[in-house]
Amino acid sequence: MTTNPTPTNWLPLVVLCCAQFLASADNVTLSIATQALMNDLHATLGQVSTANTMYPLIAGTFMVAGGMLGCIWGWRMLFRIGCLIFILAEACAFFSPSIALFTWGARLTAGIGGSLMIPAVFGLISALYQQRRRVAAFGALGASSGISFACGPIVCGYLLDHVGWRIAFASLGLLALLILLCSVIIPASENKRAAIAFDTPGFLLGTLGLFLTIFGILRIPVWGLVMPFDPAVSVLGLSPAPFVILCGLMVLVMMLRWERYFEATTGHALLPAVFLKTRLVRHGLYLTGWIFFAYSSAIFTVVSFAQIVKSVSAMETGLLILPFAICLAACSLGLPLFIQQRNPRRQCQMGLTAGIAGALVAAAALHVTGFTPVLMASGLCLIGAGMGTIAANAPILVTTGAGNRHAEQSGGVQAASRDIGQALGMALISTVMLTVLTFLMKYQVQHDPAMGLAARQAIGHLTFIPWTSDRTFHQLIQTQNLAPGDLSGLLQHYQQSRMLSARYGLLAMAIVTSLLLIRLRHLPKSS
Template sequence: MSKWWPVVILGCAQFVMVLDSTVMNVSISKVVSDLHTTVAAMQTAITFYTLTMAAVMLLGAKLGDVWGRRRTLVIGAIVYSIGSLMTGLSPNFVTLFLGWSIIEGLGAVLVIPAIAALVADNYSGRQRVTAFAVIGAVSGAAVAAGPLIGGYLTTYLSWRYVFIGETVIMIAVLLFARVIADSSLPARLRIDVWSVLSSAAGLVLIVFGMLQSKTWGWVVPKVPLTIGGVTVAPFGLSPVPFLIAAGIALLWLFLRRQRGLAAVGRPPLLDVTMFSIARLRSGLSVLGAQYAVTAGLFFMVPVYLQMTLGLDALTTGIRVFPLSIALIVFSIVGTVLTRFWSPRRIVRIGQLVLVASILALLPSVSTDLKAVPFGIGMFFAGAALGLLASQLGNVNMSSVSEERSSEVGGLQGVFQNLGSSFGTALIGSILIASLGSSFAGAVSASTLPDSVKSTVLQQTQNGVAIVPTQAVPRIAEQAGLSGAEGDTLRSLYTHAQLGSLQTALFALAVIAALALFFSRSIPSSVLGAAPRSGPEADGASPEPAADKRRR
């Protein structure tokens, strides 16, 4: 049994890493209430948690080579524990944002790459296959259990206990880290600081611009950005397109610098020649889209269930459970199907089912939860995501030689977390912006007195916050409106909220449909089967030819 202690310890760390990405969403309404914050603020926290990981994942993988894998795991666990404890004890949103979105994210970028490397270092042959299967099973269990654990603790105790529990588990990982063997030696690598800064800043600017579009507008300023009493509106436009353009420019400079570093014999932060591999480009693009849809669903569904319908966190977790369990089951089904079908066929079936399942969810979004259609839609969304998850990792890893697999692993981490950030930022912004315009239009067209319309529109001119529909009459009363006017506003707000949710769901379906264009270069031959003739037979990439030239 002693030989399996390393995978037990690493499995505990993996459970926390996956759990943390699913547990916060079902607790949104309670966290908003406890910390006196808003859903928009929580959208920012969720977005920046994954964005932090996306921005510095490549650096985290390099630091594992510089410090050694086990030392990196220990440092990452310490950082993560500090962040979890801060989050669990946070008295306000700022502390939660710093602890969860920033410090925990920085700890995760050290822990996640180290787990895979240390599993490979501690086991070989069939034992290594078993160990990776255990890590995969732990990840699946965390995906399924996350909404239920978060929902139960939030409903009957406090969401804070989730993060206190994570702190305890990571301390246990620290205490038993010595049982994990590490044969790697610290490498003398020179990490290019400008590469780290330009890639991180570029990603942050792009996602932050999307995140703020709900407030500032995409092109025409909705709410002016004011700094030190000075309104910032370049050429009379919203700052959003300028932020996104600046981010794209920084990423372009980052890619140029990587080529320049490689040309003079210095180790780049990222080997950009890998992007010339069609199969890898396709796999990473579909992976990013998959995580964008997943994050968008995990943000929107709790908002609908808690803010519109008034369900508690545990019931929300139960309603999300069909998606979680289907994701696990169909990850296994997809692996079995690889014996008979090509990765491209499985991926495209998954993509089509994902689009259909999201569209099927649209009629379920109403004032009365249609439990059966909603559950079926969630189940098939999870099934589609499971089919995609079963293929994309292998597609990406098989695109390159074994010597470059660690770099591809880092790229996968970037695209996963960037996709999650993009999904939460974009879909959340569409949801909130649509809510504001829908509610304002409904109030203007209503039979409410002109004085009431003027009061409501004046108080919501800077946007409409997502609040529980049950709270609208109380808010109206505090604004000096009558009970009947408050009830009318509640009805208008509820329908505006439902309309904005449907708009955001449709946007998710569009993203899922567009991802079909990215899957063109996924391999079209069954794994292990003799390839057909022609360079396009299996989504061929230039990698084999490049390998031959190097040899």
């Protein structure tokens, strides 16, 4: 494949950025379609949350394998197959009659398509562009995500409000078809590793291990962290989630042992040792995962709160996160273009610090009946700027640390870290919000002398309190035949607890980011 493109040979990058735009827009559309899916498919917030996590779960599971398949089949072929599967996924979303088919059909298929398409994007950029061109190309890739966060919510929000969520997903399918047709612009791979045998045992072990680990984490909000929410779903009287996670980690340990043997025998591996042993690669992967961890945790919290508490429309949701998207795109593309002397340590520290500050400001913007627009916009701007700054640095850290031999294959593990980060962000926020809501609601009701005994017992007997709208909660407690005064008091406690749970969700994101900031204090000062 061409490794030193002429100044005019940037057309392939446009196609690749469109593919990244597609993947990001798909997730954006789903994030702002929460209320529409709940209404049209009669889904709960938990079911929509599961649909949100299905793409990163499946994509993160298979993307490491996608990195090796690109070396065998050729990156352009892998890219085209991913586009085809993505088209099928959007068609399935359009025709979905239920949330079950939408989740296990459309979102699962989209995850498989993304697990092939996105590693191919990283691999093609690593092969086509070198040195400063590669830095600019990865910056453009991050900016395309920012543009999708900016344009996607407004365009898709308009479609959601006026023609429905089905047309929004169908439009993404047409975009995938256009990208597939334009892939003729991308140079064909030289397929230097065609003789490599695919690491089937490593693939099976890695797929099973990643799936069990991520699936267990994602089920914590449903099953519980230690004690089960539903006694009928338990293992030895405890939540099944930690047992599933432990099984997944054990399988991954077996996979890593096999990979070392396979690499020593053949010279190649699904997960080369350099990806784990090189500090620069590890730090780059942590940062890559944080980008989408921050997006899924912060945006899911803000969007859920805005749509459920303030009943904003899909298009209004898009306008709400527009400042976030603009700052992300500006920092991701602007830093590589305008700052010649790069200092990755300083830039990444500033990016993570901005993310922490943004989460705290956004949390302060929340109140019982809505949020303060100026404060919320400021918080989202800081989060977007932090994500854009990290997006301009993380891929270069990985490809530089991996070296020329493994730079292209690193696309699979980079893409996997993004989707694992997104899944972990969703799981963390869902768990924190549901746990805090349940604890605070029960605590406030039990310690409110104005509450009647029947109201205290009704709330005390609930295993967990659902995170939902005032109307739905009112319908839930109406079935308990409580006094009108107790109904009003319970609703006030619920509104207060719900707001505080969202604040704690954003605080959890800030704490995780602070830990990462401490962990990455040894980043290099120059790239």
